[in-house]
Amino acid sequence: MRARPARRLTARPAAALAAALAVAALALVPAAAPPLTAPAAADAVRDQQYWLDDYGIREAWQVTRGEGVVIAILDSGVDASHPDLAGVVLGGTDVSGRGNATGTLPLGPVGITHGTMVASLAAGRGSGPASGVIGAAPAAGILSISLAFGPTERSGDDQIAEGVRWAVDNGADIISLSLTRNQLDWPASWDDAFLHAERNDVVVIAAAGNRGSGTEQVSAPATMPGVLTVGGVDRFGRASGDASSQGITIGVMAPSEALIGAIPGGGHRFWQGTSGATPIVAGIAALVRAAHPELDAANVVNRIISTARPVTAAVPDPLYGYGLVDAAAAVSADVDPVAENPLGSLADWVALNRRAEAEPLAAALPELRAAIGRHADPAPFGMPTAGSAPPEPIIPIALIVTGVGTALATLAAAGVLRFVTRTRTE
Structure with missing residues (x-):
């Protein structure tokens, strides 16, 4: 067993109020x-x-x-x-x-x-x-x-x-x-x-x-x-x-x-x-x-x-x-x-559970782009250029869903889409 660390009992003044902070109290x-x-x-x-x-x-x-x-x-x-x-x-x-x-x-x-x-x-x-x-x-x-x-x-x-x-x-x-x-x-x-x-x-x-x-x-x-x-x-x-x-x-x-x-x-x-x-x-x-x-x-x-x-x-x-x-x-x-x-x-x-959301999201976006890119040219998703007709979408919806699903799975694995209130599984 590891030894319990020694801690020193000290006194300190009451905590100072946060200036200009007008926040309703927690429902505590x-x-x-x-x-x-x-x-x-x-x-x-x-x-x-x-x-x-x-x-x-x-x-x-x-x-x-x-x-x-x-x-x-x-x-x-x-x-x-x-x-x-x-x-x-x-x-x-x-x-x-x-x-x-x-x-x-x-x-x-x-x-x-x-x-x-x-x-x-x-x-x-x-x-x-x-x-x-x-x-x-x-x-x-x-x-x-x-x-x-x-x-x-x-x-x-x-x-x-x-x-x-x-x-x-x-x-x-x-x-x-x-x-x-x-x-x-x-x-x-x-x-x-x-x-x-x-x-x-x-x-x-x-x-x-x-x-x-x-x-x-x-x-x-x-x-x-x-x-x-x-x-x-x-x-x-x-x-x-x-x-x-x-x-x-x-x-x-x-x-x-x-x-x-x-x-x-x-x-x-x-x-x-x-x-x-x-x-x-x-x-x-x-x-x-x-x-x-x-x-x-x-x-x-x-x-x-x-x-x-x-x-x-x-x-x-x-x-x-x-x-x-x-x-x-x-x-x-x-x-x-x-x-x-x-x-x-x-x-x-x-x-x-507390990983910053931005990091796994940023990691998942390339996965999403790669999944879509494997199936079609991303140009149809762009704005039409001057003098051209609006492009027809040519990516099958199933492939889009596949790509999004891959990204969502990545996000879930990273913890962004999961909220766990308890780690015990008795």
Whole structure:
């Protein structure tokens, strides 16, 4: 296994606004449905966290609690002053132009609670030995990278790309993305950012999205090769009708209903959605990285999906992926190593699908000309010269079709006429 590169945690000021840029924000929304009920009493919070036992998290803590691992939360900002997050936030930044320099100012009408809830499920430490929200990896650290949902001075695409790069450059071992673009595809700017994560051995985990929030199918970044996509199940391990989406890129399932998380100001709320399932899996990935520091990102992902508890006979299943995540097994089971990420490689996808259109088109045009030229003089396609009658077309249509077909085949082989949203063929 290749050694994980050492990365230095640094701080930097909030990103400067792009001058005179008035662009509507990407349709970038949190992957969670609104909270379900009023805040729970602080002394009853821990008892609500059924997933700690049901998904082997407490058992995994007998081996590790995620010491030394850094999880980057790209979200609406994490309230570092919450008692459950005391000492958890190591640093951060803002990429929206609206937050503070450390990414700890909760942003937006929806995001005002979102990022803090997400962080608490990943690495919360509770307000006492048996009170408050405790995350799946309570000894891990958090980087808070604040985004702004809805109309902003910066596009959502740009915010995500910058946030991912910042996370990688500032020490993240895991990036947790509880958001969706609501589209299968993603911009080319994400190629560079997510390739930066892939090449620097960072595990990227993304929410599948929620039907109840309008995401009928898994969308980017959860469609990107190499990304561990998390779907959601109810308390009984059944795929959630409202709090999860369906798609062939789902890796594992985790709880997405009857969740409880920390909110800015010191309180707690019940909520639902794959926004909550995702940081639970991010915390489990932190446990794996802490227990097996020799493993690269591909093998961390492999341990998580190969130790999941299958729900159906067909694995992976388009509804359940590889099954229900099992923290204890992911940390302690014997798992054969892999040479490549079993969820695919973004680098391979980019090489196949992001070639500049002009280059293969230019290469195909001589093929088209040659195909036509083999069958007829191209003069009939020219304008008539002075004093001459308009020429009659003399090229049989079948030959024209043959020539065009050859060129189109060339374009298709070059990737111009093909759009692939997934490289895995399980």
